[in-house]
Amino acid sequence: MARAFSWLQATAIAGAVALVPVATSASAAADSDTYHELETFMTVFNRIKASYVDKVDDKKLIRGAIDGMLASLDPHSSYVDAVDFQNMQILTTGNYGGLGLTVTMQDGAVKVIAPQEDTPAGHAGIKSGDFITHIDGKFIFGETLDEAISSMRGTPGTPIKLTIVRPGRDKPIDVALVREVIVTKPVKWEVKDGIGYININTFSETTGQDVRAAIYNITKSLGHKPLGYVVDLRDNGGGLLSQAIEVSDAFLSSGEIVSQRGREKDDIERYYAKPGDDAGGLPVIVLINSGTASASEIVAGALQDHHRALIMGDRSFGKGSVQTLLQLSNDSALRLTTARYFTPSGRSVQEGGIRPDIAVPQISDPDYKSRPVFRESDLRKHLVNEVKADNAILEEDTKPDPRFAATPDELKKRGVTDFQLYYALQTIGRLSRAPAVVKK
Template structure:
């Protein structure tokens, strides 16, 4: 989850004006200055004696990146290029392949392939490793360098080598770069059910969801049997958009809270009166690629008993990153808080557990493909209250509802089993006899 907070701070000036109050504080400061002296000694040695001449900017940026990388996987320094790249992504318009990736032990790992992009059409999946670009080994480089190489002029091609857990050999895919203009929200009608597919939480996602609800009702000419909110493979985005999307389905109650390092550093966000769907049944679909802002929406609707969550356990990113500008062209993306669902749950590491576990039977690799989540990232924030999901996820007992193979589903014309199951569930709900409530007079 990302919170763009543009604010200046006078911390450095304030510290320069405040005298040291105690000897212990002075001792701490002296220790810190000794460490900084050591850093400067290393800096001078490297710039003077390294085998190749290295400019100071490269050394300083490397030191900053190393400091932030030692904290958690999501804090980072943004130079001018990174800053513009991040802005393009949150605006929902950038060039490339449509991949969300991370770095793990020097290798590039796929978190999600955005829908209707070159990456998703090529069949790249969460958990895949990208080892080569145009035959050049990626291992040992930085994530920024890998992302920069994957981007390029629209229409140009890029050969990528994929290592997929469960497959014996790597395989190559040739993708054509495109201008990625992500439509954060798409909708369609299946039978009497409205399906709202949210691909990202960029600046117009909330408005897109409200427009989708109106479009579905207009298309049907009446109130639908219910809504499926598809958050699968949605890596998240802006906090305010997650709140706005949740608010579209709620008319009261807390949506999310975020808590910083101090006990009293708590912010709570609430739904405004008015449910855009007028109380229609809702099913939320999640999977291992549903992260951050997606988990806020799923957790809010689940805790408020407003929706049934189906699919697989979500990614488990329960931290808040704040953008702190350092200059006109650089910024610090820093983890400043954890977020909690209305019931007080932190999804950090554990993710959102679906109410109904529905496997993606239409994917022939679903049994063998490992799921990649926040808990797999090095130096991820620890959740002391994390629930151990291994027993549930390793349960090999076959659910009698889910015995069909991908080949059988293909013959039936079912390309997306999870979505098909959610739609049919809502259709069954509308056929259930309504419970009549007896009125009592005085």
């Protein structure tokens, strides 16, 4: 049976038997048009084989045609071969030699979605929205995404140089890195000022149970319940849909978490929370930014709609589509967008993303105002959301906010290197000190 995946989840399905209706005159005409287009395709195929300056491999031509056809649909539908399977397994189960980057292809260029925390890419200061133009001095524009990823991976301890083009910078940036063993550790936790801090980096096979373990271990380390929790989903590019549901369920005791809706009106699948809130009803703040995508947006949207958490930071990436992996052969499959997902209140995050309850800029980052932001709506052929919000107006900074007036240098002197996290912790602290409301 097919299962949907969010951003990078892969699950194969068996073939299905369909009833074939009797052709009508309209469908016959449509079939005739389709056959004509296929004849045109074969004509072009044969002309290339016969007349191109170099001999061309048939498989290369057909793969190019398939890739082009899927690219005309949306940025997330694609043909999956054995190498792609391996890449997806790495991203959902972890452990490889590389740099720790999540990347995509945009108009023939490799674009960074997010660097992974505590990896060579993260330490080198590579940022969301950067374009990688050269690897070890070789110009990679026009290469496939798989070729670029394969070049960046390699034996741990080996050096590599990337040339980065960053919008807003006049000159390219050369970054020297050393490959490391990238161990995908989906969840990290610690206690900060009596508050449980849970950093979720990706939604892989164990993320849900790791979050529950983090909640338990935070209480155990303190010897009592914390004041609340800060759940950090910043720069989390997503992962398994099932784990997004499990993480949401850890903070909810009832209600819908997410629904996915296909082409037909009655093609709706809903997922619900089970009884029991692992966090015991304590205050929760969820941090998001423009790198918070897909499965991360499911969690943020569910907790926001149920008023279970305060969402803080910047507007999220805005990927609200579901991909299903359809098996074609033993070593190939079709990753196809088959549904959109919706938050419990019926919101689609496609294009618009999740808007924070409290917009908190990362003022500890010196270039937070000038650095361009990369989101789903910037991708070519992205799915269009029928209901759009005017985010330009929502995000317009017309009045200075005294809460966010400090400069990076002033914050550094105060020992604040991550202002969004600092503000979230301060907010939880204020909530815990608030006097109880007594009803008379």
